Amino acid sequence: MAKDEAPAAESLPKPYFQSPDGRFRLYQADCLDLMPRMPSESFDLIFADPPYFLSNDGITCHAGKMVSVNKGKWDRSEGPEANHEFNLRWLAACRRLLKPKATLWVSGTSHIIHSIGYAMQCLGFKILNDITWEKTNPPPNLSCRYFTHATETVLWAARDKKSKHTFNYALMKQMNRGKQMKSVWHIGAPRREEKVFGKHPTQKPLALLERIVLASTEENAIVLDPFSGSATTGLAAIKLGRHYAGLETDEDFLNLAIRRFVGVPQADSPSRILELLRAYADGEATVCALANRLRITPRQVHYYKEAAAVLGLLARSQNKWSLTPDATHILLSNKNAARVLLAETILQTPIVQMAVSKTRRIQNEARRREVIAQFLGKCTMLGAATCRRRAQTLMAWIRWANGNVSRPEVTLQCKIPQTCGSG
Numbered sequence: 001m002a003k004d005e006a007p008a009a010e011s012l013p014k015p016y017f018q019s020p021d022g023r024f025r026l027y028q029a030d031c032l033d034l035m036p037r038m039p040s041e042s043f044d045l046i047f048a049d050p051p052y053f054l055s056n057d058g059i060t061c062h063a064g065k066m067v068s069v070n071k072g073k074w075d076r077s078e079g080p081e082a083n084h085e086f087n088l089r090w091l092a093a094c095r096r097l098l099k100p101k102a103t104l105w106v107s108g109t110s111h112i113i114h115s116i117g118y119a120m121q122c123l124g125f126k127i128l129n130d131i132t133w134e135k136t137n138p139p140p141n142l143s144c145r146y147f148t149h150a151t152e153t154v155l156w157a158a159r160d161k162k163s164k165h166t167f168n169y170a171l172m173k174q175m176n177r178g179k180q181m182k183s184v185w186h187i188g189a190p191r192r193e194e195k196v197f198g199k200h201p202t203q204k205p206l207a208l209l210e211r212i213v214l215a216s217t218e219e220n221a222i223v224l225d226p227f228s229g230s231a232t233t234g235l236a237a238i239k240l241g242r243h244y245a246g247l248e249t250d251e252d253f254l255n256l257a258i259r260r261f262v263g264v265p266q267a268d269s270p271s272r273i274l275e276l277l278r279a280y281a282d283g284e285a286t287v288c289a290l291a292n293r294l295r296i297t298p299r300q301v302h303y304y305k306e307a308a309a310v311l312g313l314l315a316r317s318q319n320k321w322s323l324t325p326d327a328t329h330i331l332l333s334n335k336n337a338a339r340v341l342l343a344e345t346i347l348q349t350p351i352v353q354m355a356v357s358k359t360r361r362i363q364n365e366a367r368r369r370e371v372i373a374q375f376l377g378k379c380t381m382l383g384a385a386t387c388r389r390r391a392q393t394l395m396a397w398i399r400w401a402n403g404n405v406s407r408p409e410v411t412l413q414c415k416i417p418q419t420c421g422s423g
Helices: 031-037 080-097 113-123 169-175 206-216 232-239 251-262 270-281 287-294 298-310 325-331 335-348 350-359 365-379 384-404
Strands: 024-028 043-048 059-062 065-068 098-108 126-135 151-158 184-187 222-225 243-248 314-317 320-323
Touching (some): 043 206, 080 113, 113 151, 169 206, 184 206, 232 251, 243 251, 270 287, 350 365, 350 384, 365 384
Parallel strands (some): 024 243, 043 098, 043 222, 126 184, 222 243
Antiparallel strands (some): 059 065, 098 151
């Protein structure tokens, strides 16, 4: 390939996950490996939440408890020079991918944001604003030797000094009750509803990303997040009618992002979920075999796999599926005990627990469905009509679980292999 020739879209690997309409794509890749393979000037917006390099064996406060600040190897500092070199590399890769009117947003704390700002200047970006995100409910400082850390900075930059960047000024003014929106944003931490499918250690609130997407893109814009995590950027983009590509190396985070995107699949029969697990244990993992065994369509097989994943019973790895230890435990039981264990699993799943909590005092079936649908509308990207159908799914799970959880447990039967065929 010639030195100045842009890579072709065909050079990209197959997505780890792609929505049926192709608007939401996740790649399992290091951004420094994949971004150079992407065609130049491909994106209307890039949001990046890079490592802050905070994992230094210290402590922090989470949910009122003292916990380790360590998040993973990816967040460990190798020294300021190495950290800055890393920032220069991924920022340069981002700049090549920006369209002429596109902009880049980068969040960070004092640990990296000064490096980010200096790197942007060195690379020729035009810094438009430094947004101060003031957290309305920051965790307390346990050492009592510093002020409470209540802010993060989000740098907003255009590709170069001559860029005529997209900014939806009138919309931002309208959202701010007719006044110019300031560069200090008061936004709380991710709501409880945003974590019902799992938690990411550095998850950003959906409200923050929605504002960023609305401020700097038009409908059908293409959004990239090189450090996708749980794909909050992607959820905001899809919710607002944009396209999304997310890059992430950690498979657990990719699967969390998929669960958040899929929400609650339309798989109304827990008995079929149980039969799906048995099919995997028997090695009948092809789509056709599963469709025949469960007496459903091939498309419904996909929904039941996703439902089992939401319940923590199937795990995805490179688009292959296998039983989790919890599923194996269920299948070690006889049929009655297996139904009891599945019922308990359903009732212990966070999204089910929240649905039960929100409707505990509601007797009317239609009203209960509407409340669950509204709740799903807040914690998923599903449309209103789809949320009502998925509310029916959750209600079917809850009815089934309540009808089986009180059954007496029976002794375990013979063991089965720990891992089974995938499909």
